[in-house]
Amino acid sequence: MQKIFRSLKISHHIIYTYILAFLLLGFTWFLQWILGLIMTVLLGLALYYTIRSEQQLTDQREEYITTLSHRVKKVGEEALLEMPIGIVLYSEQYQIEWTNPYLNRFADGETFVGNALDTLHEGLVAAIREDKDHAIIHIDSYNFHVTIKKEERLLYLFDRTQQAEIQNLYHNEQTVLGVIFLDTYEEITQTMDDTAKSKMNSQVTSILNDWSNQYGIYLKRTSQERFLAIMNQQILAQLEKTKFDILDEVRELLSDNKNVPLTLSIGVALGGVSLPTLGELAQSSLDLALGRGGDQVVVKDDTGKVRFYGGKTNPMEKRTRVRARVISHALKELVKESDQVFIMGHKAPDMDSIGSAIGILKIAIANEVEAYIVIDEADLDTGVARLIAEIRKTDLWEHFISAEESLEMVTKSTLLVVVDTHKPSLIIEERLLSKTGHVVVIDHHRRAEEFIDHPTLVYMEPYASSTAELVTELLEYQPRTLKLTMIESTALLAGIIVDTKSFTLRTGSRTFDAASYLRSKGADTVLVQRFLEEDLEIYIKRSRLIESTEILYGHIAVARAKPGQTFGPVVIAQAADTLLTMSGVVASFVICERPDGRIGISARSLGDVNVQLIMEQMNGGGHLTNAATQLEGATIGATYEQLIDIIAQSIEGGEQE
Secondary structure, X not given: OHHHHHHOOOOHHHHXXXXXXXXXXXXXXXXXXXXXXXXXXXXXXXXXHHHHHHHHHHHHHHHHHHHHHHHHHHHHHHHHHHOOEEEEEEOOOOEEEEEOHHHHOOOOOOOOOOOEHHHOOXXXXXXXXXXXXXXXXXXXXXXEEEEEEOOOOEEEEEEOXXXXXXXXXXXXXXXXXXXXXXXXXXXXXXXXXXXXXXXXXXXXXXXXXXXXHHHOOEEEEOOOOEEEEEEEHHHHHHHHHOOOOHHHHHHXXXXXXXXXXXXXXXXXXXXXXXXXXXXXXXXXXXXXXXHOOOOEEEEEEOOOOEEEEEOOOOOOOOOXXXXXXXXXXXXXXXXXXXXXXEEEOEOOOOHHHHHHXXXXXXXXXXXXXXXXXXXXXXXXXXXXXXXHHHHOOOHHHHHEEOHHHHHHHOOOOEEEEEEOOOOHHHEOOHHHHHOOOEEEEEEOOOOOOOOXXXXXXXXXXXXXXXXXXXXXHHHOOOOOOOOOOHHHHHHHHHHHHHHOOOOOOOOOHHHHHHHHHHHHOOOOHHHHHHHOOOOHHHHHHHHHHHOOOEEEOOOEEEEEOOOOOEOOHHHHHHHHHHHHOOOOOOEEEEEEEOOOOOEEEEEEEOOOOOHHHHHHOOOOEEOOOEEEEEEOOOOHHHHHHHHHHHHHHHHXXXXXX
């Protein structure tokens, strides 16, 4: 009976109900056949209507399921063909086998089918091979987020154009703060009367107001020398395209003193940070611009990334010695508060580094504080080795120690003075920086992005010819008990002579004042020349290196050694200096393999080409006219190609004048 009910597609609970009813019906027939007959007729009618109702419900359910299945299938087909999502099937050879109609709207012809997958976007194949699960591509003016199903060789392209537009709008409208500083305002206006000063203020304000109105910048003068600029990132992008030509426009506004042009320095800050933080970033950007000599723009974001613009002119020499006197007094107080002083220059120290270190040593001794110079005797060039040999003959040698000795002697009360560099990676023993409580930085190089953390005192003057010149001026404001010996004053003078190429480059009136002071203290110019004497072998090596020179753009000399040939840093630098003396050459670059395995580049310029900016793009630095870099794991050929590309961008892109 159950099989009969099941064939009629009647549910289980109804089946069990009727089975129970039939059992009761049989029992009723046994007791009262008339009542059983009546109940049999009624049960039969009930069974008929039950079967009929169940059959109708079953038919309706099956019809609904059939209709629903058809609709789902139809929706799936329409979704595949009509929804605004791009779908691509590709072959193992990365050929497009099928695309839905939505994506075909972007095809030049009727369809993408048959074309290479790179037809959609050149980076798609690379993303698939790298097992990425998504990628961002651009087709015409549309942005798509691509979901990659590598196993199915299937791509889904979701339109993110509107989202990208909103992101761009948000990015473009982010606040950017700029602090504008008139570098030479104080020097220029010192000799001006009120009428001339008012006229110049009016001219500067007019130029800056026209510039701000042109780009939609809010500009507010906050003092005689300082302006505040508020803009957004879209405006900043426009300014960066022009490479901040406002610098050139203001520089052309000369005062009555034609030797001192008025220049600007601008510190710019951007990023998704609070306004107080943005203000601090803008000020630190301005400090960096001024530390690099001024006449430039430094753009810094909240991640610390820095971009430089300008810096085409040599820093102007400061005509007042007020700062030198203040720094000298501050240094004296720091020396007196310390238990000992360590002086340290850069690796492979030159005459300037050793000479200025000796000058600081004398300041410490004059203030009755024990002091030592940290050197690495295994890393000295020929000239410095000759100087050290002379020092060994004097009591001065007692104050020279190795890096290992300094680490054993250092205390938290030790004053560390770093001379002729400000980059932690270049100093002789970087670990000393974290072991002392006070660090002083004295340098004449333009400030780079890398800088010693939290120095107590910084004296950086890019206008100076050398660190030895700066230290010599500091010596003049120390106690009168300070007495320089012949070898000490000669070492300082040697530093000045080497860095100025015998008073021919980066030489100001204060350079000659410092040299005169040293000469009066017994500096021996003949001894300096003896230190700088060349070996015949080195001279021949340099000449062979110069033989490889080629001239680019009619005035840039580039020389490179053959692979496998190694040259010391001094020979490389001397070769660059020699090339600069050739007729018509305004900038020189020499590429060589160094004994330590790194590739070194020495760059020199007469000022028309900013070699510092070029070297900074290769992780180096220096001055506008004197810069260098060292590259790990590079080759002569690859370094040469990189340098040529950067020179081309710099010259042809208009960064240089």
